[in-house]
Amino acid sequence: MQDLELFHFHLERAIYILNFKDQKLAECWVTQLHSSMGLQYTESFLTAAVLELSLTNLDTFHWVLDNLSGWKPYANLLAEVTRFVLKKLIQKGFIPSQDFSFDAEGKILLHESTKAIVMENTSESDRLLIEKVVVTPAQVLSLATK
Structure with a gap:
């Protein structure tokens, strides 16, 4: 105890x-x-x-x-979340380089509809963590125009 x-x-x-x-x-x-x-x-x-x-x-x-995020425990946590998302995408039948890819920072780049599928049946904590490793084209565009 x-x-x-x-x-x-x-x-x-x-x-x-x-x-x-x-x-x-x-x-x-x-x-x-x-x-x-x-x-x-x-x-x-x-x-x-x-x-x-x-x-x-x-x-x-x-x-x-x-x-x-450069600290080892947080880098490891984000790496685990990335693996989780990739596994979920592949299990759902999405194909790497065709349905999703990676941006320059190593985040998973996918369309809003694909992101919605990934977010299905996830807890709020998991959603927040997934948001840290996933990016959509709209988010990339909004970052580019800032």
């Missing part, structure tokens, strides 16, 4: 620190935890923190994934 309490403590602390949206503060804190708690433990509660933020604080959730 003590391990669970410690994990919960670090999870709450991660959410507290991430809510400041200060990359240097977060990096210092994570570096200290890596040395005292170990990399795997730190990655576990950082992943749990972003999943919790997807339910409790969307602004911080988006900030974390937009600004800290």
Whole structure:
């Protein structure tokens, strides 16, 4: 039980620190935890923190994934979400390079109708994560005109 309490403590602390949206503060804190708690433990509660933020604080959730996606736990999480989407597309009969492709940032480029199929029967947290790895032509066009 003590391990669970410690994990919960670090999870709450991660959410507290991430809510400041200060990359240097977060990096210092994570570096200290890596040395005292170990990399795997730190990655576990950082992943749990972003999943919790997807339910409790969307602004911080988006900030974390937009600004800290280079951190190993978040890069791994986004890679897993990408694999999940690709698997779902292939299971639904979509063909790579024909029905979907990748943009320069490695996001999955697909049409709105295809995206709607991918989003079917997904939780709100999963939807938010999928939005971070999927892009539609309309989104690409809106980014190009900014």
